[in-house]
Amino acid sequence: MNLRGRIVEVGDEREVETQYGTRSLAEVSIRPDGVDDDADAADGDAYVRVTLWGKWTHTADLAEPGMDLLVTDAEESEYRGEKTYSTSKESYVVLEPDFLVDVTDVRSWVQCPRMYYLNKLSGIPLNYPVVKGTVVHEVFGDLLRGRDLDDSIDERVAEAGLQLGLLGYDAAEVRDEVRRNAAAIEGWLAQGTLTEEDAWRSEYTLISPTFGIKGRADALRRGMPVELKTGKNLRRDPRFQDKIQAAAYALVLAERGVPADTGTLLYTKNTTLERNEESGDLSPAKEFSIGKGLLEFVVRKRNEIAAMEFDFSVPTGFEADAKCEYCFEKDTCMVVSGRLNQESKAGQIGSPLPEDERDYFDRLYRAIEEERRETHEEYRKLWEQSAEERAADDRAILGLEPAGRREIEGGRWELRATKTDDAVSKLREGDICLASDGDPVGGHAELCRIRELGDEVVVTADEPVSVRRLDVYPSEISVSRMLTAVHDALLKGDERRKDVLFGRREPAFTDRSSRTYIDNNDSQDDAVRLAVDADDAALVHGPPGTGKTYTIARIVRALVADGNRVLLSAFTNRAVDNALEALRDQGFDSIVRVGTENGVREDMQELRLETAGEPNDCAAELNGAPVVAATTASCGSRVVREQSFDVALVDEASQLTEPGTLAAINRADRFVLVGDHEQLPPVVRAENDLQRSLFERLVEEYPDASVMLDRQYRMSQRIQAFSSAEFYDGALRPATGEVAAQRLSDLGIDESVLPDDLHDPVAFVDSDSPRVGNTNPGEADRIAELVETYVAAGVDPDDIGVIAPFRAQVAEISRRTDVTVDTVDRFQGSSKEVILVSFVVSGRIDGPIFEDHRRINVALTRAKKSLVLVGDADALASDPFYARMLEWARR
């Protein structure tokens, strides 16, 4: 049986005499899953003792109370009337199984735990071995799928064009080198033993809930893992860490019931001309047998990582017997150790960062790692939640019926399936997701890209799968990039900027020009001047409708005119593209847009940087661009990390975590942040230090470095009044009399046909209807009627929007009307002539979504001419803030 629970107590290791001789053991007490946390120790079933035998005492040594422990194939026995458990010959002991360790991380940990840590912290920079390695891996996959070698090389090298160009490589030389590597693969494939195509699988995605491991095997050959290495190894055996990697995949396969006892390492730099020193072998392939002992070793190493991550500790390198003098990362290791004052086997160089910077690092490191755990939680849901729960959570599309497959170019597959219901999900066209036969973890699953998501679903994948279900596949990328951003800011960041970030120096400004940039709006004009004059940082506070995007475009133009290279960034693709649209409207289009094909709006595609092609051309396009536009997530990408700018301008800065903002501003000497901390804050999964944006912190710290845009062009006076008073100290005002006085009649609507209670630009309709979960069907009915009323009065349905706090209510209302219905969060940044807000609550106002009043500020400031609040008056009146809102709406 598998035994799992939370560790309560860990005993010391000791030795006992058994019939097999002296053996070591350690006892661990756990509270098994399913036993109530409050259960008393005296309660017989509350705790269970598990004896970990032999080498598993190593894992006991890492264990701490509070950690989760899993013992597979545990043996049950009675000892003095008490039921106890112990490890058996078949057992594995897994610490914190929910912490999913990547196979490549186990590999680097085995090399040196410090290398694991450094890779995580600083990310792997753009370098040739990695780029080439990726290309060779792709060509390998193509060959397995039966593709022509030259076609594959041409295409795969072209795909890496931008990266190769930035590294200064020429396509022809790379093709030659890849061809030499591929020759080793081809030669091996041609040895004749591998004729049955069915025995091969390429790029196999594996997740192991039991062992807490995830990864992608390069290939499976007759069920055995094959790892490709683009280096050279002339010795008889595979390198130890390479074996570990293959063995980790074998472990996951074992969980799936298909144990692998042999692993193959393919060293493609071993040419058939070079004879193996010891064995005389000519083959680049090295096989090794995978025994239980090796698998157990992998699990113990994996446990070391999980244990270290559990308490956020930092490895020193002494855990391993790797020799620092041979390590490529030695210098980096010593610098990081020195700056962060970490103990390290390699030693330290340089003096430690000031204490407040190290505190900041520790705080953010912890917060980011908490986010990582939340991401792992998302993986866990893949197998913990039932299919129906996942579908209800919008994380899966179920009930697909396979409707054909077709082999496409490159030996890949286009898979079709038909939807049997109209359930919604987070999945969008262009997303990477997990397509499966219905069981995403234990069954056949492939990572795929969604091409079409209508009644028919079309995906492309490396291998064919009968698509019955699609699941969101979580990614750690954003978490990893946050961490590297913090690393870059502290360890590579300019001292001058750090002084500003850490409150040691006020941002400085140089009077560069006294010219007027915008002549009909003083605060916008001030904002542009502030940004142009900033030597360090400028902050532009833009409440709803104040012409933020226009101002941003004007700032960028002014900066470029002064000879600056500008990075234009924002949290979302939509905001980036909006800023670009404004720039182009102002006649400026020397812009390169960095981003995925899917993320970039259709009309901005022509600005998008081509990442595939002739290396020199790709690199020149990027390097020569005076303005580069990308989301902050993209700013953390390997390519953009290589770029430098004079100024970084970040929109939606109030929605960004500090690390998210750092990712962009790290690339530049100076920065301009634009945002509104009275609107939505960053969305983070865990409650931690990431909840407050850098924008908000700096606006409060340096009021003199900020300008608030105070004229709004969106709402009538009546609509803006509450927001202005509650959130902007009354400083927000209509830009013109026309804006202030606008009414539906301006659209040619005869307002007299509207019922009396809708005559005022702000109206309240008491729904007096009960909340059901996160919906309020009665309120939804009322909203639909109101929409009809406006449409009947002549309002264009496109001019009407409905906002609700919960997605469930959004769905409820969407079923009743065709106008745009969305959550507050998704409505941020846009507006409509008429907005109806559904509050859902009844009884008492509670729940986190109502506590953050900034969300309400967003909801109430989307309407231009008419705003209708629909809710339960009694419930709203129970809270002072909402009571004030009611008073305003009912005036």
Added chain:
DNA sequence: TCTCTGCGAAGAGGA
């Protein structure tokens, strides 16, 4: 059960 956008998904190397 609160809200949710991004991101290549992984990729290398030597005494």
